[in-house]
Amino acid sequence: MKLLNTIKEFAHLNPNAKAYISPAEEVTYAELWERSERMADYLLKQNLKKQSPILVYGHMEPAMIISFLGCVKAGHPYIPVDISIPIERIVKIIDSAQTELVINNSEKPLVINQTTVKVADYEDVLAQQGIEEPITPSNWVRDDDNFYIIFTSGSTGNPKGVQISANNLQSFVNWMTEDFPINGGLRFLNQAPYSFDLSVMDIYPALATGGCIFAITKEMIARPKLLFEALAKSNTQVWTSTPSFAQMCLMDPSFNQELLAELSVFLFCGEILPVSVCRQLMERFPKAKIYNTYGPTEATVAITSIEVTAELLDKHQTLPIGRPKRDTRILLLDENGAEVSSGEKGEMIIVGPGVSKGYLGQKELTEKAFFQYSNEQAYRTGDAGYCDEDGLLFYKGRIDFQIKLHGYRMELEEIEYHIAKSQYVKSAVVIPVYQDEKIEYLLAAIVPNQHGFEKEYQLTSAIKKELGELIPAYMIPRKFTYHDELPITANGKLDRKKIKELVLQ
Numbered sequence: 220m221k222l223l224n225t226i227k228e229f230a231h232l233n234p235n236a237k238a239y240i241s242p243a244e245e246v247t248y249a250e251l252w253e254r255s256e257r258m259a260d261y262l263l264k265q266n267l268k269k270q271s272p273i274l275v276y277g278h279m280e281p282a283m284i285i286s287f288l289g290c291v292k293a294g295h296p297y298i299p300v301d302i303s304i305p306i307e308r309i310v311k312i313i314d315s316a317q318t319e320l321v322i323n324n325s326e327k328p329l330v331i332n333q334t335t336v337k338v339a340d341y342e343d344v345l346a347q348q349g350i351e352e353p354i355t356p357s358n359w360v361r362d363d364d365n366f367y368i369i370f371t372s373g374s375t376g377n378p379k380g381v382q383i384s385a386n387n388l389q390s391f392v393n394w395m396t397e398d399f400p401i402n403g404g405l406r407f408l409n410q411a412p413y414s415f416d417l418s419v420m421d422i423y424p425a426l427a428t429g430g431c432i433f434a435i436t437k438e439m440i441a442r443p444k445l446l447f448e449a450l451a452k453s454n455t456q457v458w459t460s461t462p463s464f465a466q467m468c469l470m471d472p473s474f475n476q477e478l479l480a481e482l483s484v485f486l487f488c489g490e491i492l493p494v495s496v497c498r499q500l501m502e503r504f505p506k507a508k509i510y511n512t513y514g515p516t517e518a519t520v521a522i523t524s525i526e527v528t529a530e531l532l533d534k535h536q537t538l539p540i541g542r543p544k545r546d547t548r549i550l551l552l553d554e555n556g557a558e559v560s561s562g563e564k565g566e567m568i569i570v571g572p573g574v575s576k577g578y579l580g581q582k583e584l585t586e587k588a589f590f591q592y593s594n595e596q597a598y599r600t601g602d603a604g605y606c607d608e609d610g611l612l613f614y615k616g617r618i619d620f621q622i623k624l625h626g627y628r629m630e631l632e633e634i635e636y637h638i639a640k641s642q643y644v645k646s647a648v649v650i651p652v653y654q655d656e657k658i659e660y661l662l663a664a665i666v667p668n669q670h671g672f673e674k675e676y677q678l679t680s681a682i683k684k685e686l687g688e689l690i691p692a693y694m695i696p697r698k699f700t701y702h703d704e705l706p707i708t709a710n711g712k713l714d715r716k717k718i719k720e721l722v723l724q
């Protein structure tokens with residue numbers, strides 16, 4: 220695979236160049252290559268089923284990237300799982316992917332009560348493993364083989380695994396390195412945990428250009444003082460984050476070009492990029508270019524882009540998501556599957572080489588969302604959009620219950636499914652509460668079962684405690700309201716519109 224060969228070349232030509240910096244450790248290209256060889260060697264000796272996915276668990280340790288490369292060099296896709304994911308959900312992922320091996324890169328032991336899966340500790344593996352022979356490229360994942368599988372929220376209550384092949388990823392990396400000013404061994408900020416594909420926007424473009432990844436941890440994000448100290452030392456040149464994260468940083472007046480003197484590119488993806496964020500960034504970072512990019516995990520990170528200029532900001536109150544990358548098309552279809560007329564709103568369908576083959580082991584879900592269009596793979600995004608007279612695409616919200624909260628993607632139905640399973644709950648509806656066209660928080664409207672709590676807040680904390688074992692903290696609604704019954708529509712479904720009016724009055 221071209222990407223792996225490029226990283227290998229950097230490791231030979233520039234072995235001492237830094238590839239990864241985290242608070243605990245720095246890793247050079249030579250170390251990245253050599254350690255991932257050892258990991259691959261270990262994996263090849265485990266008698267795993269051919270191409271079976273390996274779950275890689277941890278946070279921002281360089282061991283994560285080393286393990287990712289170790290997996291793909293041994294011919295196995297990896298499933299990145301951040302430490303913020305509760306164990307019950309990890310077990311679901313293991314079951315769904317039929318994973319035989321977990322690599323634990325975190326400092327804590329990972330106990331999984333399942334006999335079919337082996338947990339290997341990264342440090343132990345590397346301490347024991349020499350390289351007897353170099354790993355030959357014939358072992359690497361290639362072409363349509365899966366490179367990684369990212370699990371996202373699923374409406375049925377189970378996460379679904381998006382399969383991204385070597386070809387999908389290469390198409391994305393080619394676009395990034397050709398169309399964005401990110402070449403020349405720059406320093407890339409990594410904000411997103413590796414279980415989110417936004418992180419792919421910095422990992423592989425950085426490694427494909429001899430650049431270095433500067434990783435920030437969740438401790439830093441929770442403590443702005445630590446974050447700003449780290450940023451000041453980071454020499455970040457390419458900034459990749461959700462707009463929400465940049466918005467949070469902008470709350471501190473010292474977030475400016477003085478703090479990040481070298482910063483030349485902002486890459487945003489994952490949610491609406493507000494005009495106000497761009498205006499502030501332009502003022503505070505006069506040397507930096509800003510890009511809005513759009514795409515779902517299912518089409519490999521992002522597939523449209525536009526540079527946000529002062530002119531664009533003057534012209535639009537809502538920013539466009541731009542134009543698709545060269546090898547990709549976006550169709551806008553109406554409910555009957557016909558293309559809408561120019562300027563009209565339709566569902567965005569992505570067609571091109573970045574589109575995944577589908578959800579791992581989920582034939583029905585895959586057939587619903589993916590199809591072949593003129594011999595190319597196509598994906599129904601569930602996003603509404605339209606194209607203006609200049610050919611620019613605009614995002615116009617969702618056509619289903621998938622939402623974004625602080626950059627995290629989730630299905631309201633999945634949260635409802637887990638709340639409804641609680642012993643304290645008869646039925647539940649989750650309502651997104653908006654401020655300035657952006658979801659501020661989630662509210663759960665609940666019809667409770669009989670319970671022994673005196674106060675509502677006690678009931679709420681009991682339900683939240685149960686949820687904490689099933690879904691990540693960012694999916695747990697902030698507010699809970701309790702009702703004797705919830706309004707239903709004429710055809711017997713919970714009436715979300717009325718419930719919203721009821722709880723927000």
Ligand code: AMP
Pocket residue numbers: 371416417487488489490491492511512513514515516517520540600602614617623627628
């Ligand atoms: P994810 O799979 O986590 O990347 O989430 C994909 C979804 O995020 C898309 O289907 C959109 O609904 C939303 N999204 C991604 N990028 C943008 C953007 N630039 N503007 C608005 N929404 C976006």
